Structures are given as C-alpha cells and as structure tokens.
Amino acid sequence: MRRQIPLVIALVAGLFGALSYVIMDPVIQGLREQMLAWLRLLSAFAIGLGIASFLRNHGNKMIRQVPGWAFNAVAIASFLVMALVGLFGGIDEGTLFRQLFDYLQAPMEATMFSLLAFFIASAAFRAFRARSKEATLLLGAAVIIMLGRVIDVDWLSNITEWILEIPNGAAQRGIVIGVGLGIIATALKIVLGIERSYLGGE
C-alpha cells in the first residue's frame, strides 16, 4: 500500500498533465492552473526543510568544533542576518537587505563566475592535444573559432560561423532530439509505474 498510493498519484497526475496539454476545456485548464499553483506552494514550503537541514548541518559542526568550524558560524550568522534584516527592514530598493545583496552577495557570485575564465584556459590547455585524428580535428576547430572570435577578418568570421552553425549545430540537434525522446520515454515509464527508483528501493 505504501508504494501503491504514490504510483496511483503519479499515474493520475501524469495522465492529467498530458491530456491538459491538448484539451482546452475551461474546467480542465482551471484544474491544471490549480495543480501548478500547488506545485509552486509546495516548493515554497519545502524551503523550510532546506533551512532545517542547513542549520542542523552547520550547527552540528560548530558544536563539535570540527576544523574550520568558524566558517560554519559565519554561514549561520549570514543566514540569520539576511533573514532578520529582510523581515524587519524590507527588501525594496535602498533597504539594508538590498545593500547587503548588491554589495556583498552579488559581487561574490560574480567572482565565482569569473573563475570560469581561468578554468576554461586550464581545461583547454589539457584537452586540446593532437593525440588522435579526432583530437586533432577538435584542436583545429578550437583554434579557428578562438581566432575568429577575436580577429575581425571576414573570411575567418565566416568559417567560424559555419563551424558553429553547421557541424556543431547538427551535433547539438542530434543530442537534443535524443534528449527529448529520453524525456518522453522516462516520463511515460514513471507515469505507467515501470520506473520506480524515485520511490526508493526495488
């Protein structure tokens, strides 16, 4: 019974979701909107689970004073400060919450994003080696595209665009078609109860 009820819910919800894509009856569409609204509500309430896990995880490490526990204290303090400042001071433009977000959090995220430039360089240095025919082809294409993006020469730009639009585009479309089919098949298997791994166990 413990596994039958979720399977029935998955079957009913899955079939309803698929049919509501093609059936435009106002009652069906209204129910669909309700379902989506409930999904959003569940997601919003689930953040409470996340907060509990976050506080427990960092709190345990602080209490046990594991190496580096000061950073766990900083994490909890940051969470509490942002939550309290947002609750009591508001989150509109000009509030302390927005200032903390704009001048602390956003620059930190931008810093992490900017690491990509260095990581791309190190990954390219490792990957672009002419070890085989395919690797040589990859190296050649990468050189052309990198130069084509930097140097403003018509014929080079044209070759760059051709590589990106034709062979690269074809490969991407092939993967996307396979991914689309995989999504349909996986969704059907879940709706029909064939795929049950998400319930845990066999």
Next chain:
Amino acid sequence: MAGGSPRAKGMGCLKSPFGRIYVVLPVLLLTPLIASAQSTEYLYPLVDLPSAPPLLVRAEDVPDDTGERLALSWTRSLDDGGGQNNVVSYIIQRKEVPDPESGEGNQTDFAVIDEVEAGTSSYTDSSCEPEHTYVYMVAASNGVAVSYSRPSEPAEARSHFFHSQRWNTLIGIVVITLLLVYFIYSARKGKDLFIRRIAGLDAVEEALGRATEMGKPILYVSGLSTMADVATIAAVNILGQVARKSAIYEIRLIVPCYDPIVMAVEREVVKEAYLDAGRPDAYNPNDIYFVTQSQFAYAAAINGIMLREKPATNFYMGMFFAESLILAETGASTGAIQIAGTDAVVQIPFFITACDYCIIGEELYAASAYMSREPLLLGGLKGQDWAKFIIGVLIVIGVITSFFTTWFSDLFIVG
C-alpha cells in the same frame, strides 16, 4: 449749394455735427468687437476637428483557447500616419449583447476596456467570458476629441475542447507509447534485448572500487534542478545504484543538495538502498544535506567539500549550468576520478574535457535500465531507440520534400 454729385451729397453730411454721429456711432459700437476678436479669449470657442474614425472593425474568436479571448482588427484612421496625422491613440470599447441565434445573454452598455497607441490595427481582448457575445467599437483619439467607428458584428468567445494545432503532438505520444508498450511486453516474455556498452556507466564499479581501496568518500552531485526535471529523476535513479554499492563496500557517500525536495527524495532513496544492502546501520542522514539555492554559492560549497574531504570519486549527474566547469576542474585538481552525466547540451563539452567519463544526453536516462538490467526497463529503452529511428526517417523525408513543398514539414508545426 444745390445740385452736385450724390457722392458729394453723401460726403456733405459729414460737415454737419449730427451727420458725423452716423459715422462715429457704428465705429464706437464695432470697436469692442474688433478688439475682442484680436484678444486671446474668443467670443465663440473654436472647435478642434476630430480625426477620421477607424474603419471595418472586426471581432473574431481566437481558436484553441478556453473561451476568454477575442481578436479585434480594424483599418487605421486616415489621420494616422497621414492626413492630419494627429491620432494619438485608439480607445477600445466593448459591450455584451445577447446571442443573435438563441437570444440568451446579457445586454450592457459600451465601456472602455483598453487604449492602444497610434499605428496599431489589432488587439486581443483576453477578458471575455466563455460563450458570451460581444460587440466592439474603436475610437480614434487626437488628445482633444474622439471619433468612433461603426460597431462591429457580434462575436462569441467560444471555448474549444481540443487544441487543433497540437494533434501532431498527441499522435506522436500515442505512437511512442505503443512502441514502449510493445517492447516492454516483448521483454516480459523473455526476449533478449541487446543494449550497447556505455563506458561511463561501466566505470561506476571501477570508481567505487577505487574509493574503497583509498578509503576516501564518494561525492555525488545531482545537479542544480528540481524533481520536476527528468535529468534529476535520472540522477536520483543512479544514486540508488551507487548508494547500494557504497553500502556493500562501506564507503562514505556525501550528497550535497541544491533543492530541498530533491534532498528529501535522495535521503529516502539512499536509506532504502542501505536497507536493501543489509547495512541500515551505516546510513548517515547528515551526509545528505541541503546547501543553498544560489548557483555559484552552491558551486563554492561543492568546491570546498572537494578540497577538504578529498573524495576519491566525484559523480556529477543531472542538470548543470555555468558552474559545471568550476566543479569539474576543481575535482580534477584533487586527483579524483570523475564521472559526469547531463542532458544540458552546452555543458557536455566541459564535462568531456574535465572528467574521466561522460554520459551524454539520453544515456543518462538509460542509466537506470543499464545498471539494473531489469527487463521492463530494457524494453522501454528499446522502444525509445525505435522511436528515434522513426524520427530520423521522418527528418530525411522532410529534408527531401522541402525542396518541392512545405506540406510535409508543416505537419510537424506545433501551435
């Protein structure tokens, strides 16, 4: 002075004081009038001419909806972009009328529902009630005066049961479902189904063995999406297999989560896997925890875990975005063996570059069937492959026919 010309006679009256009055009096009377006509305040207000009205207002039902939309179109005023060129906006008015055939329905007065800028000749009214009939008028406004069009013919906002432009999607789903059911049925009857090797999935056993030998934990990252994403569901499926083996080999499994609901599901999956392996005592729920829902904060946290815990094996399974290379490069720098699997097409090259094994696109969805070798799941995989073959054939036919006609490719347009 008798005689003389009539003109002389007329002019002669001016010599008399009384005669002068006949000249002066009218001038005295007319002077205020002339003066007031030259002042800024007019005795009679000037009338601003309205613009020419819009013409041919038509209202039609919008198809394939739930009956809340009517589409309006009209011919723009002659003074919009021409003529006086003074149209500022169009004011749209609507009234409800009884249905002309059945006579049922309300009768209301015209009310303004919206105002659109000059140059517009169409509008979609999305505030209709289903199965109600409406009449529209469009007025051209020049900021001072308005001029109304003739009312449109009555139009009924009808709800449509079936979306007529999505029939091809429905047929596609039915065909794929039938293929899946056929091959699943064949698999249940014991038919042997061949599945090609997927190197990334074969390497899972090798990666877990490495972690066991080194005595180091496994890090499993299930992506930055929610349970609504099929890639995340596939990642959770693989986690179940990895967790079962981790329990048997007594390896610590660390699962930092991006989404709280995914965390809850993964805890259950790992717990059941440890139970199935007969090692419920080894299950530690504190190793499956929520980190943050901020993309780069999550990447920073995962990097920190990799640098501190130094896992022997890193799994990246699910949906990833710009942080994929940050994770993979940091993991490579710690010397871990890395297996990645994603359906995010633009992130696959980064994982191929930085990871030891990469599961591309739909191979991720095949992982559950591949690793478990369950006949039902293998049958579903076969059906999926046949569906891809059919799509390939349709693409070739579409390319060839597109040289002559668009009829075939138009069949696959979805509204």
